[in-house]
Every structure is written in C-alpha cells, then in structure tokens.
Amino acid sequence: MEQPSSAASATPTPSETVLTPQEMGYLKALGNKPDVSGMITFNPGDIEEGHAICGQSSESDDEDGWSEGAFSGPPTVDAIIENxxxxxxxxxxxxxxxPKYLSVLRKAKGGxxxxxxEVGKDIKAGTYRTTPGRITDCYWExxxxGGATIANDFVKNAPGGVTVTLMRRGEGFTSEGCGNWMRG
Structure with missing residues (x-):
C-alpha cells in the first residue's frame, strides 16, 4: 500500500508569489524586467516596502525598521519631506x-x-510655506x-503657518524651529 506523501509547507518563492497588477507595475517602475516567460524576479521585501510606504504594512516591525516611524502610517507631506x-x-x-496619495506626494515635492x-543649488526659488499646523519659535533668514541679511523674522506664534518668498539664485535661506516647508 502506498503512503500519501507529506509535502512540507514552504514559503513561496518570488516566482510563486501571485502579484496584483498594481504590484507588477510597482516592480516594473523599480526596474524589474520580465524575462522571456513573462516572470519577474524580485526581492519580496520590495513589495513589503512599497506597501509600507503606503501605510499598508502588515508587519508590526521588520528587520529594516520601516515600521519604527518612517512608514508608520499613510504618506504625509511631513513624512515625505523629512525622509x-x-x-x-x-x-x-x-x-x-x-494613488490616492498622489496629491500628498505632489505637495511634498521640492519641500x-x-x-x-542655497537657492538654485539646494532648493528652487519660489514661495514656500510651512506645512499645516501652528508654528512657534521659528526663525528664518x-x-x-556674501552672507548679508536680506530679510529675517523670529515668529513667536503663527497659528496659520509662515510664508517666505525666495527670489534669487545664489541667495541663502536658513530655517530653525520652523519645521517643514512646501512650495506654494
């Protein structure tokens, strides 16, 4: 009498992982190309990282520390700028x-x-405002x-935030205690 084989349960390999069309698009955008059979070889951690960026991670903490604050929730303007x-x-x-967070990504770009x-080297000329929220004890210059002050301010309390326009290439801008700045 033949005994049924007991196949050990194994972790799926990347080639056995079923990907959604969105995940396939993500991997292709990262530069993973399908081979002649249409299969994409990838690191499974790439998919988890992509989902973590979107605040969709099922892991509470992984080896890379993504869940320790950097990717602890959905993308925000502040998280994108700070990281x-x-x-x-x-x-x-x-x-x-x-894709529902594309507007958040657009707001953060260039922040x-x-x-x-240095304007023109590190950041573009334009009008910037602090990200939403009360600003206290913020100094900008x-x-x-050559280092001469064009304009500056120490903002003690700005419930609506702070706005500054940077006009010239080569101009310097310093910000302390103001948090994050976004174009607009």
Whole structure:
C-alpha cells in the first residue's frame, strides 16, 4: 500500500508569489524586467516596502525598521519631506500601490526641512510655506551670497503657518524651529 506523501509547507518563492497588477507595475517602475516567460524576479521585501510606504504594512516591525516611524502610517507631506522620499521608489509606490496619495506626494515635492540652503543649488526659488499646523519659535533668514541679511523674522506664534518668498539664485535661506516647508 502506498503512503500519501507529506509535502512540507514552504514559503513561496518570488516566482510563486501571485502579484496584483498594481504590484507588477510597482516592480516594473523599480526596474524589474520580465524575462522571456513573462516572470519577474524580485526581492519580496520590495513589495513589503512599497506597501509600507503606503501605510499598508502588515508587519508590526521588520528587520529594516520601516515600521519604527518612517512608514508608520499613510504618506504625509511631513513624512515625505523629512525622509527625503522624493526618489523613484517612493514615487513608484505611491503611483502604483496607493494613488490616492498622489496629491500628498505632489505637495511634498521640492519641500525641505529646517536647515541652511542655497537657492538654485539646494532648493528652487519660489514661495514656500510651512506645512499645516501652528508654528512657534521659528526663525528664518534670507541672505545674500556674501552672507548679508536680506530679510529675517523670529515668529513667536503663527497659528496659520509662515510664508517666505525666495527670489534669487545664489541667495541663502536658513530655517530653525520652523519645521517643514512646501512650495506654494
């Protein structure tokens, strides 16, 4: 009498993983190309990272620490700016896996956080405003290439945020305690 074989349950390999059309689009946007049979070889962590970017991670904490704050929820303007997620991988995740956040990604593009910048090199000229929320104890300064102050302000309390226009290439901009800035 023949005994039934007991096949061990194994973790699916990337070639056995069933992907949604959105996940396929995401992987292709990351540069993964299908082979002649139409199969895409990929790192399963790429899919998890893409979902984590969109706040869809099923893991509470993974080896890379994605859930430790960086990807702890849906994309926000502040999270994108603070983590400089304007790269192709972040764009691909939002476009393919959570397109409802495209407007958030657009708002964050070109934004920056507190620091010292050169207009035309680090940031573009234009009008910037702090991301939504009350601003307290914020100092900003526009300066010439030689370091002379063009304009500055210490904002004690701005419930509606702060707006600054950066006009010239080579102009300096410094921000301390203001948080994140987005175009607009």
């Amino acid at each position: 400089e997620w304007d790269g192709a991988d972040y764009q691909a995740a939002v476009e393919h896996l959570c 920056f956080t507190d620091g010292t910048y 526009r300066s010439t290439a």
